[in-house]
Amino acid sequence: MIIMDTTPEINLEKIKKQAVVFESENLEFRTYLKNYAHSKQIDIMVQRLNGIYSNAIDCTQCGNCCKELQPSLAENDIAFMASVKNCSVQQFENEHTQYDELDKYRFMKSQPCLFLKEKKCSIYENRPASCDEYPHLNKPDFKYRLKSVLANYELCPIVYNVVEALKKETHFKK
Ligand code: SF4
Numbered sequence: 001m002i003i004m005d006t007t008p009e010i011n012l013e014k015i016k017k018q019a020v021v022f023e024s025e026n027l028e029f030r031t032y033l034k035n036y037a038h039s040k041q042i043d044i045m046v047q048r049l050n051g052i053y054s055n056a057i058d059c060t061q062c063g064n065c066c067k068e069l070q071p072s073l074a075e076n077d078i079a080f081m082a083s084v085k086n087c088s089v090q091q092f093e094n095e096h097t098q099y100d101e102l103d104k105y106r107f108m109k110s111q112p113c114l115f116l117k118e119k120k121c122s123i124y125e126n127r128p129a130s131c132d133e134y135p136h137l138n139k140p141d142f143k144y145r146l147k148s149v150l151a152n153y154e155l156c157p158i159v160y161n162v163v164e165a166l167k168k169e170t171h172f173k174k
């Protein structure tokens with residue numbers, strides 16, 4: 001079993017550059033992982049690594065997902081956010097949200113998120129479930145979700161470090 005053997009990489013500029021350098025390697029890793037082990041075994045490895053790196057990386061010193069992504073919002077999120085902003089739900093929807101291409105899901109319009117203060121969420125205790133669940137590493141069938149996981153590799157240090165540690169743990173040859 002590999003315990004974290006290096007300090008996690010948290011330099012966002014460096015991670016972004018590495019994502020370009022490792023682009024084709026990461027595609028090869030997707031294929032490699034599909035044949036490496038049963039999906040449940042990989043999920044166990046990923047969840048352990050996620051625990052290690054989530055503890056080692058301080059999200060309040062990062063906040064990059066709140067700058068770069070637009071969280072999806074449920075009705076109760078919008079109602080709560082409207083109450084924080086002291087406006088009606090309708091006004092909040094009109095001014096601060098937008099639908100996805102299929103008009104199915106509502107997302108926060110602003111980037112960075114208007115509730116991000118410096119690098120911290122100002123409504124952390126009541127943040128949307130989509131924010132709480134990010135970066136979605138604990139969901140099942142990681143190896144079949146690697147394409148969507150890799151979309152977050154360049155912007156989330158937790159994802160970056162977990163994927164790089166998983167390469168080592170599964171003896172993937174770079
Ligand atoms: S609601 Fe909070 S956690 Fe979610 S994107 Fe905005 S600042 Fe980040």
Ligand code: SF4
Nearest residue numbers: 059062063064065156
């Ligand atoms: S979840 Fe990832 S991108 Fe978001 S604040 Fe934490 S380390 Fe940064």
